[in-house]
Amino acid sequence: MLDVRRMQVLHAVVAESSITAAARRLGYTPSAISQQIATLEREAGLPLLERTARGVRPTEAGRVLTAYAADIGARVDAAVTAMADLCAGRSGRVAVRYFASVGAALVAPAVAALHRDHPGIRVDLRLTDPDDPLPEVREGRADLALIIRTGASPTIDGVRLIYLRPDSYRVVLPEGHPLAAHTDLELADLAEEPWIGSAWPGPCMDAIFAVCDTAGFTPRFAVQAEDYVTAQAFVAAGLGISLIPGMGLGDHPQPGVVVRDLRNPEAVRGVYAAVRTSAEPHHPALTAMLNALGAVASPLVTRRRPAAPAARPSTPAPRQPGSPPTARRRTPRPTE
Known part of the structure; x- marks a missing residue:
């Protein structure tokens, strides 16, 4: 089995054409670099370097292995960048389940804001049943589901409910x-x-x-x-x-x-975002989506309704929205 770290040492030696220069670049002693190359040669079964008047140069096997080491190094660098982008919320994927009536008012503008502020995040949108999308969230098939509740607990079997707005x-x-x-x-x-x-x-x-x-x-x-x-x-x-x-x-x-x-x-019905209790803060793309939904939902809560004619004088002042509805649940009755 070829050791990837020793392959990177070989890459440095070939790039510098010198064991001493490679040791200085990597922060090792020349003898430590020589030991790493000797071990890698035993793993490869072929000599990888030959000495010259000006230092060292790769053998045919050394050139082949150095090319792979360069490719591995580039992939590792790409992986480091990808992890940094995920941690910063610059990339990632978030699977969202929503129901029809919330799509135009809430989901579409939130996704537009997310694409504007985080263009590297991909959103997987799927229309679903508003009654019970929670199994998809609980089982990890969706990261977030928009649901309706007339009154809800903060958590339901490993799913956390985040109140967005009244409707x-x-x-x-x-x-x-x-x-x-x-x-x-x-x-x-x-x-x-x-x-x-x-x-x-x-x-x-x-x-x-x-x-x-x-x-x-x-x-x-x-x-x-x-x-x-x-x-x-x-x-x-x-x-x-x-x-x-x-x-x-x-x-x-x-x-x-x-x-x-x-x-x-x-x-009043309450609109909630349902997420797994274990999902945050380990899912920056999900956090960005929740922030976008919250930003869209807040103005909707306070937006004034269009005026209508002929007000009834005895009508009480409207309730100010902004807190979760508390109406008790009831089993639906048959239609007549």
């Missing part, structure tokens, strides 16, 4: 609906309305069931749309009203609907 639900009504005359609505105003389901049973629906339970009624679902675009289309068709989170609506709701704020009580 308030808003009331979506057909154009011309009598309740559209108000700026915002109390939940009790919607108790007798037919509802359009806007999400699969799970965390996104939990917030709706929990807040309706607090208000003392169970929503009566006329249609279960299970996505926000279709839910708005059914509302526009006059089949009912719906509660849709702000990130699901975006800045431009569909034609045929009006959007109003919900008050007393407010329905």
Whole structure:
């Protein structure tokens, strides 16, 4: 077996054409360099150097081995640079799992900022089920997953949850609906309305069931749309009203609907980043991605909503967002 360190000693001797000069460059004594070369010659089974009037020069075997030593040295230097880039967050890969409604509002601008500030980091993005992407994170198949919780513990079976922002639900009504005359609505105003389901049973629906339970009624679902675009289309068709989170609506709701704020009580879902508890601080690319998500999420928390007409005088002041929602979890009920 050829010793890589002795090959680097040979490379230095050949580059200097002198054992003495190589010893001075490497910080060894000439006798130590000679011993290293003699041992390497025994490992190679051939002489590697021959003496000349001006010093030493490589034999054919010495030239071949020196070329490999140069290549190994370059690879080691590249490895050192790669490790330095990883440690500094200049390179690396981070696998992110996200759900549809958070993609445009949060993920896309965060990835754009990451590419601007850390162009060497590669992001593996994949759309996933918002209900339970945690196994991918726990098993190391993903570094980060964006999830919804209406209330969450800091850790779940080796996965740490990092709160990013609240996402308030808003009331979506057909154009011309009598309740559209108000700026915002109390939940009790919607108790007798037919509802359009806007999400699969799970965390996104939990917030709706929990807040309706607090208000003392169970929503009566006329249609279960299970996505926000279709839910708005059914509302526009006059089949009912719906509660849709702000990130699901975006800045431009569909034609045929009006959007109003919900008050007393407010329905909120929490957006969290899930990471393995063992991942940080050993994953600088992940840290950079989390920082980018946090930077995008902070302005979204305080961004003002568009004004709507005809404010209700008795409406209480809106709750200031910024803390995790605390609504209790509830098992989804069958639609009617």
